[in-house]
Amino acid sequence: MTTAKEETYIPDIIVDSTSGVTYKKGRFFGKGGFARCYEITDTKTGNIYAGKIIPKRLMKSSNQRDKISQEIQIHSSLSHNNVVGFYGYFEDNYNIYIVLELCRSRSLMELHKRRKALTEPEVRYFLHHLTLGVMYLHQRKVIHRDLKLGNLFLNENLEVKIGDFGLAARLEFDGERKKTVCGTPNYIAPEIINKKGHSYEVDIWSIGCIMYTLLIGKPPFETSSLKETYSRIKRCEYYLPSQAKISKSAAKLIRQMLQPDPKSRPKISEIPLAEFFTDGLLPKQLPTTCLTTAPRFDTVKAVQGRRPLLEVNSAGEAATISAATKPNSGHKCCSGENPVALEYRRNMRSLIEQLVGVLKTNPGAKPSTVPLDETTDPASHPFVWISKWVDYSDKYGFGYQLSDDSVCVMFNDYTKLSLHPNRKNLYYILENGEEKFYTVDSYPDTLAKKMKLLKYFERYMQDNLIKAGAAVPVRECDSISRLPYMYQWFRTSNGVVMVLSNGTVQVNFIDHNKIILCPLMGAVTFIDDSQNFNTFKFSSLKQYGCSSALAQCLKFAYDKLSSLLAP
Incomplete structure (x- = not known):
């Protein structure tokens, strides 16, 4: 008889008996549904992946096994920069193992929880990646059917990767309408709830919900009751704030995607042609710091054919515009x-x-x-987090180093000066909360003494203190970072x-x-x-x-x- 402990066993060394490849189980990343996710390393090549591990004991019905098989069949057929990479699957007596691309920056869900409303250039950036991925899926006759923030993963370059194809379906012929009721309440389209049959348009609706959530800070139809949420979706009842919160072009695109009639929604290929994309700044990259703090875009030149940035979501900017001023x-x-x-x-x-x-x-x-x-x-x-710190406030202030290797000082006059990880860019906050951005080669003479002190703090911490945690890689777009x-x-x-x-x-x-x-x-x-x-x-x-x-x-x-x- 198999014991409960054996049934849940996940070995430290995982062996693909078919290929002979062995993986070393590493960090635990989380769990969802039936699966657990770990970092796994190919012991021969050193390549690192995400291992989605599904205990067989939880697959209690043939329907559940069929769903896993369908997920593997669909995901293994896909290859696109904005889709989580699929590298193989195998099983042993205890588990099914799916080897996937590792997305180190987690998902848009964690970004949303930390930031709430984002700036419009950020939303444009993430939606650009998302639409490219969904365009590829639809060309392959695949409907994802569960597009949501938690299924949009981010790699170390903050590129969006569509993942979790557990509810995905492939259309067998043009005009086919699927009947299964599936999806996540805050993102589910009305035709799914009404059981009228659905197709590609449900993904467009979900993108509209995602865009709204990223711009406004909460899903458009969210309530405390599932019944009321579904009722609002059926009535297409949601609130769009004034242009002080979002631009006219953003509101227009949201309205187009959140149409109750599926036929009235734009096709995925039409979304990148919307005014929201063609008339706004689309950053080439985003800094890692945007995972917790809104970037600045005043240093970004307009892309050819686009006008300079004119709108920035005020809700997303407010938390970083000014600092508290008096003790x-x-x-x-x-x-x-x-x-x-x-x-x-x-x-x-x-x-x-x-x-x-x-x-x-x-x-x-x-x-x-x-x-x-x-x-x-x-x-x-x-x-x-703070990886090093030194208190010299009896004379100058409090110095510290962040986990990304930026070095900062909070001076006794309540101003703050930060040196970016690239050791080029400076971020200065005056006592009245005003922000200033300089470089180490160009800053006012009034900052000369504070720069010397910052360098002193940097050398002291480098020579005398042990860092807590590993460094975050420096990004080329650090010049638009806010620390x-x-x-x-x-x-x-x-x-x-x-x-x-x-x-x-x-x-x-x-x-x-x-x-x-x-x-x-x-x-x-x-x-x-x-x-x-x-x-x-x-x-x-x-x-x-x-x-x-x-x-x-x-x-x-x-x-x-x-x-x-x-x-």
């Missing part, structure tokens, strides 16, 4: 009710509420007996508390443990003294508990953050 009663912090300060207070209140919910369950009293893969959430792992900066920090007898402008809160304890809290992802990353990174959703901690060490860190963070917002 409050706390030590070395900034306040003042400008957009950044308001966003800071919202994030802190949200984080405190989430910590209260976790601590009420007394998580340290019930250390988890569930395997780590069941409790961690690598998709919520932070992209940016998260130190919003607030203070020391206690147990360590140092640091708050970044993107909402991240980091606490470094004197025992070398660290926590990184993200209110937007609802998650905490625990870094122990051996530099092991594990990220947990707060919901998971409530359900499964955690180590006493992590519980104590969370209690400390709650106490200190609560005092910041105390009247």
Whole structure:
């Protein structure tokens, strides 16, 4: 008899008995539906892939096995730059293994959670990639039927890769209409709900929902009730904000794609010809920092045949336009009710509420007996954290290095100066919150002393401090990056508390443990003294508990953050 432990067994060395290729199982990436996803490495070539692993014990019906077979059959027939690469599949006694392209920057879902509304150039960039991928699918007579942010993956170059073909279908003849009710509620087309038969047009509807979500910050038909969401979809009832939020051309394209009559929607080949694309800035690249902070586009020249950037989504820009200006009663912090300060207070209140919910369950009293893969959430792992810091505030200020190797100083006059990872671009925030962008070869004389101090901090940290975590590769488009900066920090007898402008809160304890809290992802990353990174959703901690060490860190963070917002 096979034991339950054996039935869920995923070996550390995975062998494709047909080809003889062996893979070493690496980091856990997450789970969804029946599958678990790991980083896997070809032991002979060193090539790294994403391994989608499906336990056979969960395939309890022939229908489920047929769906997996159809997914493999469709995905294996595809090859396009904007489709997740398919490199093979095999099985053993316990699991089915699908070898896929590794997308290191996760998906548009995580980007959306961290950023909410994006700028129009960013949306144009992501939709351009998406439409190219869907155009290829439709040419191959494939309907994806589950286009959504979570299925649009991003590689290290932030190129969109369409993935998860579990609901995809191939049309056998022109005019065929599929009848299966499938999809994700916030993105599902009305003809699927009404069971009238559907075809390529359902993907166009989903792209309209994706575009709306990226621009506005939430899906067009989202409600707290599935029944009401479906009712709104059937009535095609959604709200488009004024042109202060999105441009006229963006609103026009959304309306065209979200037509209740499928025949009235544009074909996928017509979308790139819309005014939204032809009259707006389409960036050639986006910086890695846009995963957490809105880029700047004032340095980007207009593409030939396009006018310069005239519109930038104000909702996406507001959080990065200005910094808080004056100190409050706390030590070395900034306040003042400008957009950044308001966003800071919202994030802190949200984080405190989430910590209260976790601590009420007394998580340290019930250390988890569930395997780590069941409790961690690598998709919520932070992209940016403080890897080094030095306090010289008795004379000059607080210096720190971010995980992408940028070096920054928060001076005692509440100005901030950051040196990009490319060691060329400078980002300066004045006391009144105004942003300035320079290069190391061209900056005003008034910054000369601060530049010397920044270089001093850089050398000191390089020579004397150990970095926490690996560096993020430098991107050629770093000149349009906006770096998260130190919003607030203070020391206690147990360590140092640091708050970044993107909402991240980091606490470094004197025992070398660290926590990184993200209110937007609802998650905490625990870094122990051996530099092991594990990220947990707060919901998971409530359900499964955690180590006493992590519980104590969370209690400390709650106490200190609560005092910041105390009247």
